[in-house]
Amino acid sequence: MLSCSFKKRPLMMQWEQLLSLKRQGDTHKRIRSEQDETRLGFEVDYDRVIFSAAFRSLQDKTQVIPLSKTSFVHTRLTHSLEVSVVGRSLGRAVGKALLERHPQLQKTHGYQFHDFGAIVAAAALAHDIGNPPFGHSGEKAIGDFFSSGSGMRFKNRLSAKEYQDLCDFEGNANGFKILTETKNGVEGGLRLSYATLGAFTKYPKESLPKKPSHQVSDKKFGVFQNEVPFFAEVADTLGLLKKEANRYCRHPLAFLVEAADDICYTLIDFEDGINLGLIEEEFALEYLVNLVRDKLQSKKYSQLTQASDRLAYLRSLAISTLIEEAVILFLEHEEALLNGTFSVPLLEKCAYKAQIDDILKISIEKIYQSREVIEKEIAGYKVLGTLLEVITEALERKANGTARHYDRLILRKCGVGFQNDPKACYSYLMDACHYISQLTDGNALQWHQMIQGKP
Numbered sequence: 001m002l003s004c005s006f007k008k009r010p011l012m013m014q015w016e017q018l019l020s021l022k023r024q025g026d027t028h029k030r031i032r033s034e035q036d037e038t039r040l041g042f043e044v045d046y047d048r049v050i051f052s053a054a055f056r057s058l059q060d061k062t063q064v065i066p067l068s069k070t071s072f073v074h075t076r077l078t079h080s081l082e083v084s085v086v087g088r089s090l091g092r093a094v095g096k097a098l099l100e101r102h103p104q105l106q107k108t109h110g111y112q113f114h115d116f117g118a119i120v121a122a123a124a125l126a127h128d129i130g131n132p133p134f135g136h137s138g139e140k141a142i143g144d145f146f147s148s149g150s151g152m153r154f155k156n157r158l159s160a161k162e163y164q165d166l167c168d169f170e171g172n173a174n175g176f177k178i179l180t181e182t183k184n185g186v187e188g189g190l191r192l193s194y195a196t197l198g199a200f201t202k203y204p205k206e207s208l209p210k211k212p213s214h215q216v217s218d219k220k221f222g223v224f225q226n227e228v229p230f231f232a233e234v235a236d237t238l239g240l241l242k243k244e245a246n247r248y249c250r251h252p253l254a255f256l257v258e259a260a261d262d263i264c265y266t267l268i269d270f271e272d273g274i275n276l277g278l279i280e281e282e283f284a285l286e287y288l289v290n291l292v293r294d295k296l297q298s299k300k301y302s303q304l305t306q307a308s309d310r311l312a313y314l315r316s317l318a319i320s321t322l323i324e325e326a327v328i329l330f331l332e333h334e335e336a337l338l339n340g341t342f343s344v345p346l347l348e349k350c351a352y353k354a355q356i357d358d359i360l361k362i363s364i365e366k367i368y369q370s371r372e373v374i375e376k377e378i379a380g381y382k383v384l385g386t387l388l389e390v391i392t393e394a395l396e397r398k399a400n401g402t403a404r405h406y407d408r409l410i411l412r413k414c415g416v417g418f419q420n421d422p423k424a425c426y427s428y429l430m431d432a433c434h435y436i437s438q439l440t441d442g443n444a445l446q447w448h449q450m451i452q453g454k455p
Contacts, residue, residue, distance in 0.1 A: 017239035024188030033110030042118035045196040060440035062135040087124030087260035092117035093327040123199035130175025132437035134380030141384040142169040162426040164207040198251035205247040249340030259326040273367040288314040291355040383448040
């Protein structure tokens with residue numbers, strides 16, 4: 001349960017608070033006008049994410065095609081880099097307009113339009129940092145181990161919320177843990193600004209209660225139980241509006257992070273499907289033309305003789321079109337975003353929603369449900385289930401004082417120990433899930449082969 005003393009909040013969130021430069025452990029307020037323009041605090045956030053081990057591991061994590069070694073297929077790392085570029089453009093365009101609407105942000109506090117771009121870019125860069133191997137199938141594999149597999153044996157030793165964290169293991173919540181968790185003596189993890197952490201958190205709530213809602217921010221959850229106290233501090237500092245049942249309204253810039261992700265996976269996954277031969281080129285190009293028809297320069301397009309060049313031109317034009325549309329929608333609905341009543345992803349209100357839906361429908365049929373994807377997700381599911389079984393058994397025996405030599409070898413190999421009380425079941429189970437989530441697809445496969453006694 002979120003435990004923090006809250007002052008009476010305004011009915012609307014305030015940009016000055018939402019753009020907080022505060023970092024975990026700060027003892028004084030960071031003032032925007034006092035920032036070094038050559039190394040702005042929000043840009044430091046980006047640097048810290050990109051140099052982190054967790055971000056580098058995305059190079060060998062599934063985006064669409066699990067375990068694919070095809071050079072032109074996106075990984076989580078290339079996807080995240082592209083989302084950050086789109087996010088930066090969205091943030092800068094929105095920031096420029098907001099400073100014109102709210103000139104005191106610049107005149108009184110010193111904020112610049114590129115601050116918004118830096119915040120959104122950093123949050124977008126980190127948006128997949130908590131995802132386990134094998135994409136969303138990896139999340140399901142971890143969750144199912146506890147909800148319907150042998151991990152059910154831990155249910156009676158956990159609180160309802162702790163058990164739900166495991167049953168619905170969520171990459172977004174794991175990402176917040178990675179970004180903020182004190183580890184190896186480093187207080188506060190990457191120590192990102194609260195503004196970036198707020199923009200990162202698309203689902204500002206705990207795993208329970210599961211309360212049906214029309215709000216997109218309630219679709220999943222974004223905070224594990226161990227991180228709840230710190231998230232409450234972040235939310236309070238940012239002035240996020242608190243709702244009932246320990247839920248919060250989203251930071252408005254989280255909608256731009258989401259839009260950047262939606263733009264990229266809609267178009268880039270589609271492009272990967274074309275490059276892999278899962279979608280016929282000419283058929284696919286027609287769908288992209290439908291999206292950008294109003295801005296298509298027919299003469300320029302007709303001069304492109306190679307299908308790959310036509311695809312690159314249409315993709316670039318489509319991204320530009322959707323960025324412009326998302327900016328218009330954000331500014332049009334600024335008040336609703338600030339008072340917490342805006343309830344859907346920005347692109348849900350997009351003028352091109354029908355064309356986007358058509359592209360997504362084809363991607364689902366031809367890519368996400370393709371034989372290659374399904375078969376390799378099944379393999380990944382089995383791999384993660386086996387690793388969880390071995391590691392949790394070793395941790396359980398160590399906690400009970402009955403560890404075998406094999407258990408000690410396993411724990412030494414993965415480096416999972418007891419950061420807290422060794423009897424705290426939730427902590428060591430989360431340590432196991434956290435460790436597995438940071439494995440790459442290749443690392444997980446090697447682990448599985450080693451356990452099976454294969455060289």
